[in-house]
Amino acid sequence: MIRRRTLTPPSLQIPPQLLANRRRSPRRELSERVRLETGDRAVSGWTLNVSVGGLRVVIENSLDPGTELTVWLDGRAPRPGRITWVQDEPDGSIVGVCFLDDRNDGNDGSPGPSRSSS
Numbered sequence: 001m002i003r004r005r006t007l008t009p010p011s012l013q014i015p016p017q018l019l020a021n022r023r024r025s026p027r028r029e030l031s032e033r034v035r036l037e038t039g040d041r042a043v044s045g046w047t048l049n050v051s052v053g054g055l056r057v058v059i060e061n062s063l064d065p066g067t068e069l070t071v072w073l074d075g076r077a078p079r080p081g082r083i084t085w086v087q088d089e090p091d092g093s094i095v096g097v098c099f100l101d102d103r104n105d106g107n108d109g110s111p112g113p114s115r116s117s118s
Contacts, residue, residue, distance in 0.1 A: 030055070033045075
């Protein structure tokens with residue numbers, strides 16, 4: 001079985017030097033616990049970086065490109081997302097998640113402000 005690692009068809013692959021130009025916002029490093037929930041499964045992991053449009057996550061298990069899910073970051077409201085690419089590693093996977101909503105609550109590239117307990 002061949003594992004497809006991206007939703008972009010091979011004929012539409014973008015050269016690496018142009019990727020920076022297609023980003024809507026800068027990425028920032030973020031190492032925080034994250035839970036990705038599909039309808040019947042929850043996968044925990046750690047973020048590597050985040051932007052307004054999505055995040056990069058390390059997980060022990062694997063999810064398939066195209067999987068729609070709910071993203072739970074510690075202290076933040078959940079957001080809908082979709083796996084856009086998967087990079088299999090010997091001890092798990094690194095996945096790219098794009099957010100499916102247009103929310104831009106954070107002013108620093110994060111997926112929104114932390115909820116306060118007041």
